[in-house]
Amino acid sequence: AQTVTQSQPEMSVQEAETVTLSCTYDTSESDYYLFWYKQPPSRQMILVIRQEAYKQQNATENRFSVNFQKAAKSFSLKISDSQLGDAAMYFCAYRSFQGGSEKLVFGKGTKLTVNP
Amino acid sequence: DTAVSQTPKYLVTQMGNDKSIKCEQNLGHDTMYWYKQDSKKFLKIMFSYNNKELIINETVPNRFSPKSPDKAHLNLHINSLELGDSAVYFCASSLPLQRGQETQYFGPGTRLLVL
Numbered sequence: 001a002q003t004v005t006q007s008q009p010e011m012s013v014q015e016a017e018t019v020t021l022s023c024t025y026d027t028s029e030s031d032y033y034l035f036w037y038k039q040p041p042s043r044q045m046i047l048v049i050r051q052e053a054y055k056q057q058n059a060t061e062n063r064f065s066v067n068f069q070k071a072a073k074s075f076s077l078k079i080s081d082s083q084l085g086d087a088a089m090y091f092c093a094y095r096s097f098q099g100g101s102e103k104l105v106f107g108k109g110t111k112l113t114v115n116p
Numbered sequence: 117d118t119a120v121s122q123t124p125k126y127l128v129t130q131m132g133n134d135k136s137i138k139c140e141q142n143l144g145h146d147t148m149y150w151y152k153q154d155s156k157k158f159l160k161i162m163f164s165y166n167n168k169e170l171i172i173n174e175t176v177p178n179r180f181s182p183k184s185p186d187k188a189h190l191n192l193h194i195n196s197l198e199l200g201d202s203a204v205y206f207c208a209s210s211l212p213l214q215r216g217q218e219t220q221y222f223g224p225g226t227r228l229l230v231l
Contacts, residue, residue, distance in 0.1 A: 033218045039157075045206060045222035052218075089157055095218060102147060102210065103161040103172055104220055 002027045002094050006107035013082045014115050021077045021110045023092030031097040034075045040088040087114045119143050120223035122207050128229045137192045137226045139207030146212050148190035153204040165190055197230045
């Protein structure tokens with residue numbers, strides 16, 4: 001079974017600075033997807049960024065980028081120019097590409113605080 | 117337009133009661149899910165349905181019964197509620213798993229409190 005580990009329960013960053021959230025995962029599959037979801041206090045789960053395992057190029061979405069290291073099974077999220085609105089719980093998630101296994105497997109989350 | 121909606125948003129009830137949570141998606145997706153987020157914020161899959169057919173049932177007590185009347189709706193009925201059922205329940209939906217269609221979209225969540 002796949003597992004996802006987020007080793008940082010909490011992180012903080014100063015506004016306008018850069019922060020990196022860590023995620024590692026364990027799988028025997030070669031084809032899968034990885035995601036970062038953001039959950040602000042409103043509770044809504046918001047997709048931040050996604051990465052396809054067969055693509056070597058790291059995904060980027062504006063101020064958000066990932067460092068995907070497939071061999072090391074690592075998928076970290078970098079937030080540049082942090083803003084107050086980035087404060088939230090961040091969840092790393094894995095999704096198999098095998099039919100019948102389309103569930104998301106989540107890490108335990110990292111609570112990000114942005115200091116003004 | 118709300119893509120994935122859930123009702124109610126909050127539910128407070130007594131132990132032993134039966135309650136339902138409804139979910140609807142207007143994205144035209146074929147697959148729908150229920151996830152549970154516990155008090156420590158941990159999210160875990162409970163069920164998934166593809167075109168009204170149960171695909172995943174993750175060792176959830178049989179007091180929980182999902183029902184999918186059509187592919188746009190997936191409801192969750194819970195019998196004989198227990199204190200440990202207190203959590204936030206999220207509905208999600210997605211297209212069939214193909215390249216470029218792998219994202220799951222979440223509803224706003226239903227906070228259930230069992231007293």
